[in-house]
Amino acid sequence: MEHFDTIVVGAGVSGLTAARLLTRHGRRVLVLEARDRVGGRVSTDHRLGRATDMGASWIHGVTDSPVAAAAEAFGMRTVEFTVGGYQPDSRPIAHYGPDGVRLSAEAAASYVADIHAVDATLRDVVAESAPDASYGDVTEQALAAQGWDEERTQRVREYLEHRSEEQYGAWIDDLAAHGLDDDSIDGDEVVFPDGYDILPRRLAEGLDIRLTHEVSRVLWSPDGVVVDTDFGSFGADTAIVTVPVGVLQSDEFVIEPPLPEPVAGALTGFAMNAFEKVFLRFATKFWDDDVYVIRQQGPEGRWWHSWYDLTALHDEPTLLTFAAGPAAVETLHWSEERIIESVLEQLRRLYGDRVPKPTHVHVTDWQDDPFSHGSYAYMTVGSRTEDHDTLATPIGGVLHLAGEATWTDDPATVPAAMFSGHRAAANVLGRDVPIEDAWAERTATD
């Protein structure tokens, strides 16, 4: 059996960051990856001669982001796009009323002011919420405190429902009250016209990565680890397991002996979400210029309510919308044609016959992906914010969990994956190392 200093399970951004740091600091590292590519939930479709990011697209705020620093070091081109988080303003947004007519500037401003008023109340309500409160519970309290009529309340209620769905792929009553606490944006948001996947591909350079090696079992003891794959077993002194929460919770991935407390308890607080992307490319642009997002209010917007204008990425009229939460669950087994027709029907309510048939479409299917079981993890009702970090508690001195869900500050993101990989590498080494070593050309020890 081949033996290594450390085995990293999963070649997503978390695993690659950990593997690269350990390798840079003199460890013999093996990365085992089930897919036939690196990157995990950073995945770019390069067909059609353009990059379409099927997984992560945005850096949600470039300030102090390790992903922004790595992207710069790797020469990745970026395009500013500051509405990736579900903000109601900050860049031009075309808000359409329930009747399908665009709100006047004044009406939009008062709607946005209402959202900010509820958000201001919400901060205190969330801080004082009971441990078993849902995001739905706290938003209802914050809405009730405004004393508005039903129509005005309902517009903001919908917005908050959509925010829970679009940010966490979860219905508002399924998300913990604290589930959106760490949803902060520092600095501009950017996307990558040449694809996000350059990041994992560059991080992977020079590493010993075995693709299509699906891990079925991680056996750990004070003496080290044995990792079973469909290509045999590998041994190591330590292991870093970066598979998504959905895989950790599945029967196909066994950790033996089972995860101890407090890690096991923390893991039960998370669930993988339902969040899919729908890209529509058109021959002609039919929506207004200088609009970053089109948003639809009212019952017609229950599923399809936001369309992001990605035209600037490839100079081709392109809209991105999401099936998130209940919409993603209900359309899971729909054909691609049926999903597209449903989205177009909604767009035609706003733009009539000006909406042509798209020239190309892409629809993701992360919920059915056996190596993720969803797009990212969210906090279920009753879970605690610190459960994220608890997941990364070192186990028996030999086993470490990492990945987006194990990082408390902005979990569910690529930066969280990177920071968690860095922490795991430092835990294995028993000392801190600069995260920049993951992308620097040379390190002090080279």
Ligand SMILES: Cc1cc2nc3c(=O)[nH]c(=O)nc-3n(C[C@H](O)[C@H](O)[C@H](O)COP(=O)(O)OP(=O)(O)OC[C@H]3O[C@@H](n4cnc5c(N)ncnc54)[C@H](O)[C@@H]3O)c2cc1C
């Ligand atoms: C649709 C979508 C949109 C997103 N949008 C954004 C965004 O705009 N901005 C942002 O910052 N983040 C976004 N994210 C989240 C971001 O992509 C993830 O948080 C991040 O990529 C997770 O990295 P990771 O290394 O923790 O996990 P992963 O990337 O999932 O890596 C884990 C790896 O483990 C492998 N694996 C699984 N099971 C096994 C097994 N049994 N054996 C061996 N290997 C296994 C997987 O194949 C995978 O490669 C989005 C994600 C999705 C899906």
